[in-house]
Amino acid sequence: MRKALLRMTLRQLQLFRAVCAHRSYSRAAEEVALTQPAVSLQMRQLEELIGQPLFDYVGKKLHLTEAGDALLRASGDLFGRLESLDMQLADLRGSLQGQLSLAVESSAKYFVPHLFAAFRQQYPEVSLQLVVTNHAQVLRRLSANRDDLLIMSQVPSDQDLEFLPFLNNPIIAVAPPEHPLCSCGSLSLQELTAWPLLIREAGSGTRQACEDYCHQKRAHFPQTLEVGSMEGQCEGVLAGLGLALLPRHAVRRELACGALHELPVAELPLLRSWCLVHPRSKHLSPVAQAFFAFVRDQRSLINQLAQRFAEPTA
Incomplete structure (x- = not known):
């Protein structure tokens, strides 16, 4: 190991991780109650010890270099081990x-x-x-x-x-209580497709599971509205924008007070x-x-x- 690496301090690594988290010297300085020049100085000293730049400015944005990314991973391992040590010492004390x-x-x-x-x-x-x-x-x-x-x-x-x-995480179909489908005794998933469906953003596990399941059941919704959260989906249903497939846990209060109605769909709930x-x-x-x-x-x-x-x- 290069001796220069042994001269790094935990404080420098803490400041480095704060800069990485905020992608900003000034916001990192605010977090650690230092001035921006003090943080910048510590980062320059850290780069001298590493022997390579840790950050690049591209389009006025701070980006990690390959060396910076390697240091971020290593510092995460180091602080994780220190946290584990603290827990083990506490365990030895009986708590x-x-x-x-x-x-x-x-x-x-x-x-x-x-x-x-x-x-x-x-x-x-x-x-x-x-x-x-x-x-x-x-x-x-x-x-x-x-x-x-x-x-x-x-x-x-x-x-x-x-x-x-x-x-289990049961996913159900919900509608506002005045919706025409709420008066039906039983429904198929296919019968819901005549109405707009509020869906989550790309990358949502609930959206992916529902899309896969609907495809499997040959239930294709031609009208969809993308909403970036379950709370947004719930509010959209309350506003009358359409139906939604939501985890029952997420809407339990709305179901209990009657603001939303769980539709009696034969193929639901979808259990994950x-x-x-x-x-x-x-x-x-x-x-x-x-x-x-x-x-x-x-x-x-x-x-x-x-x-x-x-x-x-x-």
Whole structure:
């Protein structure tokens, strides 16, 4: 190893990661309570130690060089190991402490806080960093090893992953209560295609699953409106823009108060499983190990929690 690398400080790496996160010296300086010149100086010193530039300016935007990208990955590994060490030391003191970094698909964001709350009853000193995004972004985070664990519903088969299915995610068809289809006793998926369908953005796992399922059932919707979130879909249905295929968890309050109506479609609900995922080769922190074991071993508790969570609310 080059001796110059041993002169890097953890503080310099922290500042570097802040610049990478914000793609801006000034915003990174605000985050760490330093001046912009102080951050710039630290980055120049870090580049001297590395022996290569870490950033390029292209079109007035900050981009990582190949060396910068390599340093970002290495620093992530380093801080991850330090976090794991802190957790192990806490474990030796007789308590599990630390932060669980969890990335979840947006369809799971309604249930996961309840799941973590149940976990935290056993481990009250554990904190949570929760990132909610769509399926495509979750896959990118998985490839970049940015999180301890991930929750998704479509686990890629071309990667060496450890995954644990733990709960069904039922997708249903919803309409406003005054919609003509709400008076029908039973419906087929094909009968819905005469109406506009509100769909998620490209990259959404729910959208992909619904499109694949509708194609399989030969139910083709000629009129679609793209909306970038489940909340937007829900509001669009409430506004009378069309129908939507949504996770039942996402609209439980609207169903309970009568603002939305679940259509009695014979081919629905579409059942998918939420899965807890990590690369098989990943070294899990003590907190991540404990959470994985909790989800694996507490199936009865999770099912009871899901049943209570799905109960109608006033």
